[in-house]
Amino acid sequence: xxxxxxxxxxxxxxxxxxxxxxxxxxxxxxxxxxxxxxxxxxxxxxxxxxxxxxxxxxxxxxxxxxxxxxxxxxxxxxxxxxxxxxxxxxxxxxxxxxxxxxxxxxxxxxxxxxxxxxxxxxxxxxxxxxxxxxxxxxxxxxxxxxxxxxxxxxxxxxxxxxxxxxxxxxxxxxxxxxxxxxxxxxxxxxxxxxxxxxxxxxxxxxxxxxxxxxxxxxxxxxxxxxxxxxxxxxxxxxxxxxxxxxxxxxxxxxxxx
Numbered sequence: 216x217x218x219x220x221x222x223x224x225x226x227x228x229x230x231x232x233x234x235x236x237x238x239x240x241x242x243x244x245x246x247x248x249x250x251x252x253x254x255x256x257x258x259x260x261x262x263x264x265x266x267x268x269x270x271x272x273x274x275x276x277x278x279x280x281x282x283x284x285x286x287x288x289x290x291x292x293x294x295x296x297x298x299x300x301x302x303x304x305x306x307x308x309x310x311x312x313x314x315x316x317x318x319x320x321x322x323x324x325x326x327x328x329x330x331x332x333x334x335x336x337x338x339x340x341x342x343x344x345x346x347x348x349x350x351x352x353x354x355x356x357x358x359x360x361x362x363x364x365x366x367x368x369x370x371x372x373x374x375x376x377x378x379x380x381x382x383x384x385x386x387x388x389x390x391x392x393x394x395x396x397x398x399x400x401x402x403x404x405x406x407x408x409x410x411x412x413x414x415x416x417x418x419x420x421x422x423x424x425x426x427x428x429x430x431x432x433x434x435x436x437x438x439x440x441x442x443x444x445x446x447x448x449x450x451x452x453x454x455x456x457x458x459x460x461x462x463x464x465x466x467x468x469x470x471x472x
Contacts, residue, residue, distance in 0.1 A: 325352030
């Protein structure tokens with residue numbers, strides 16, 4: 216019996232899933248159990264604008280198995296387009312849900328990305344919370360671009376490990392490009408989870424929940440890392456609002472006609 220189709224809605228050219236943590240976990244466990252090579256992303260405004268600026272990146276996102284609404288602005292956008300049941304599916308929280316589901320289902324997992332110190336702290340916390348979880352693979356890749364030989368070695372290591380859910384934390388758009396380049400080469404459900412390694416390890420501050428619910432997480436992160444994130448947020452956020460308002464006006468006009 217074929218699985219139900221994932222319902223999506225187009226936001227500025229990217230197909231965003233109308234999903235939930237439960238659905239992400241259910242599909243990921245099912246795919247992992249059969250050794251499928253699958254791709255799950257978590258989109259925020261930055262990712263949408265990267266896709267807007269780079270058509271090849273947009274094509275990659277739309278070829279993924281699921282692109283979830285990681286940020287509240289996308290949830291509000293979905294609701295504005297008539298998807299009243301749209302919910303946030305936040306990468307770090309989804310990671311926690313998936314770790315618990317993988318522990319219950321005895322699915323081996325892996326972590327690829329981050330620096331060695333962050334990974335060590337992350338693994339300590341994950342093992343404490345999920346003592347029965349099979350962590351089959353852990354890799355902090357070098358910062359330089361991988362040679363073909365280095366890349367093949369990583370693929371061999373991953374294949375030999377038996378990891379069936381792979382969390383990839385390389386940052387956007389690097390992690391999405393890496394995952395799509397390895398789709399079909401790695402028999403795992405690959406989740407691009409961005410800064411989840413840092414947040415779950417506690418090496419970077421995470422916004423309080425009330426700030427997240429208010430859609431102001433970007434402001435908290437900007438205050439935490441202004442040098443790295445100023446250009447991203449101050450350039451992308453106004454453009455997203457302007458472009459989406461235009462899209463929403465067209466949506467409303469079409470419904471009234």
